[in-house]
Amino acid sequence: MAWLDTIIQGILLGGLYALFAAGLSLVFGIMRLVNLAHGDLIVLAAFLILVLASVLGLNPFIAALVAMPLMFAIGWALQFFLLNRTLGTDILPPLLVTFGLSIVIQNGLLEGFTADSRRISVGGLESASLAIGPINVGVMPLLTLASAIAVIVGLNQLFYRTSLGRAFRATSDDPVTAGLMGIRPKRIFATATGIAMVVVTIAALYLGTRANFDPTIGPARLIYAFEAVIIGGLGSLWGTLAGGIVIGIAQTFGAAINPEWQILAGHLAFLLVLLVRPRGLFPRAVD
Amino acid sequence: MTYVTIPHWKVETRTKASATFAIVAALLILLAFAAPLFASRSVLQDLFFILTMLVLAQNWNLLAGYAGLVSVGQQAFIGFGAYAMFALVILAGLDPLIAILLAGIASALLAIPTAFFLFRLQGAYFAIGSWVIAEVVRLALAQWKALGGGTGTSLPREATRDMPALKLVGGLFGVKSSEAGDILTYWLALLLAIATIGLVYRLLRSKQGLGLAAVRDNQEAARSVGVDARRMKTLVYLAAAFGTGLAGALIYVQKARISPDAAFSVVDWTAYVIFIVVIGGIGTIEGPIVGVIVFYILQTLLADYGSWYLLILGLIGIVIMLFAPRGLWGLFAERTGIQLFPVRRRLTGGPVPLAKKGGPHG
């Protein structure tokens, strides 16, 4: 039943990619901004967790909890002071500023931490596995998928059941009229990015514990996140999960045929979806 | 009786500054061609680097600054052009010069299916999509064992040494083949740079160029006056692929050694190029020229500082994009109104008054 195992592994991997993508999807949904530094921010958060875990001697999960408010603040400030200035009708400033930011973060991390590969250790959990029927499933990958689902449920609750969520949707519709309701768009955008950074921190925890990471792997994470969002369809968080799973399964199948083909297989799946369903599998947002 | 005045309108782009510049430029070009007579090998190699980066910058500028297509995946064509050249030389035994030209054409052909996918995306998604395409091409070529797979390969010495053009240059200057190689590639880079700038300038002054500017400013309005935006953008995308592929092939003839990671490097072929255009000035021909000079100076000053160099470059790029979005040339041009490559069309001339005597009855 090798193929069943491949599918399960693909779904679990998809959970990780969905975590990468959720923050990207959130920010794009609210302010139509794609942050090209998104992947590098995930790596930044991973290093932050690493430092907190080693310097404070914390369990990585606790370190991640501590890192979340810090990353929220970083995201809030980044949006409020820098990225808000790029918003407008011209597409060049947000693209080029976030691209520059990506380069700055990568090289800042290189200077601070060198190009050495790191890993966040969770001790025994790394290799622990559960038997579900005939399949052995790793505990960490299972936690990753569970976290992805929990994050998406949480974000949907935020969006559709809270006053802040109403403010997000209203601002995304019409920032000027939102101002007439007492909403301050600049602060709303900053809060949105802050929340996205909290999601990024969760993604970083699972990235850092799953495999080695170094300052240069950010762009590849951005690409997986982006592919998941496009496959899923803009504006739908559950679609983003589906998109992540599609890429995950494509990658595991590709790897099963030839390990060198893993990443290429994911990209080809993306191109295929782009070919037959340019708006994604579950498009909701109208641009 | 009054005579009717005959309007004598003309659309002109020439300015005083541009006329002067044209003369200066012509002299500079002559000087540049003569450079191998007095410049050392390392100077020629530096100039080669500057000229090829300028070509890449002009191509990226054409895409982003004029057609509004921001690509962070042009390294796809550099790598593909370079690999096409390597394949033609190593596997088909062709002369490298011919291989360079064919590599450019091959890149333009690659652009057709990639455009098909990419044009389904907009804005930032177009940008990342172009990156994905570059990754796909890189990963695919890394599987080509005949060209070294993931670790790459080198151009055999005989392939370059036996080039008729090289032997000619070697005889002309009385130098050995490696030095002749530097001179030849330098001249080719110079020709390519002049041709690229010349073609871009001609395009912008043509009717198509006016249409392009209209599309960039307001696609809907442009459509309403009959400009086919989609076709324009596709043609520009293909042209940029051709130019970028040519440059990539030429660069790797000079390097003589290729690997997928190097040929498809985002930093070398996209980050540097974007910074050159942004710092110099997007959307102008003068901008990339200024940008590449600034870039070269920064690189010479900071090359020993590793990641600090890129970090500073990134910060400068962000600051310029926020506070001087038209770049250094844009700041200068706004102050002085000077255009060296004038593309702005002005209506000159006007009614030429003829004799005018009294009223309707004389």
Added chain:
Amino acid sequence: MALLETRNLIARYGDFQALFGVDIALDQGETIAIIGANGAGKTTLMRSISGILVNQPGAVLFDGAEIGALPAPDIVARGIAMVPEGRKLFPSLSVEENLLIGRYGRAVDGHWSLDTVYELFPILRERRANPGTALSGGQQQMVAIGRALMSNPRVLLCDEISLGLAPVVIKDIYAAFPRIRAAGASIVMVEQDIGQALMVADRVYCMMEGRITLSGAPSDLTREKIHAAYFGVA
């Protein structure tokens, strides 16, 4: 002292000047109407008061305080709510959510709540879960008014609420205004429908090309005077 007044209010869009020193005053409990042709500057006046356009601090006074330079969120917090021209409901929000968002910037308790707004416009209770923009024009206008009322404002600014609506629908909406007045709001009404404006207002201002050309109680204004002030011809 007037509850809300503008003093020598000037507004520009780039090189184009839209308001040339406008003075209006609203007393507590009053309803004033502002009439004038398209382009007279009525909406610019509303945008200046509501904070969408910022001005000199002293150009707009509310309860004696200078609010001319404050942005919209601050103005809402102080108790001035706007029903914008064109309704401007949020498509991503349901009818009920559109109403609730009216309380975001000013959660003051008073007469108006979801229940009382639904009492005022019963049809909205039936449609509460529909997307805001899936309603007819008249129903959308009701939502827009309800949304503004949810913050229990002291001043309600209504910008062209009859625009694009059929006469019978306009009547229905205006029928709600006595109750809105009775609950304590002072109202500024910008209207193209002169008849309705004169019926509901205590005082009327007429604008033309950025200036006030006429003001007074409806009973004092003759047809000829209004005609002259509106169109600028004798």
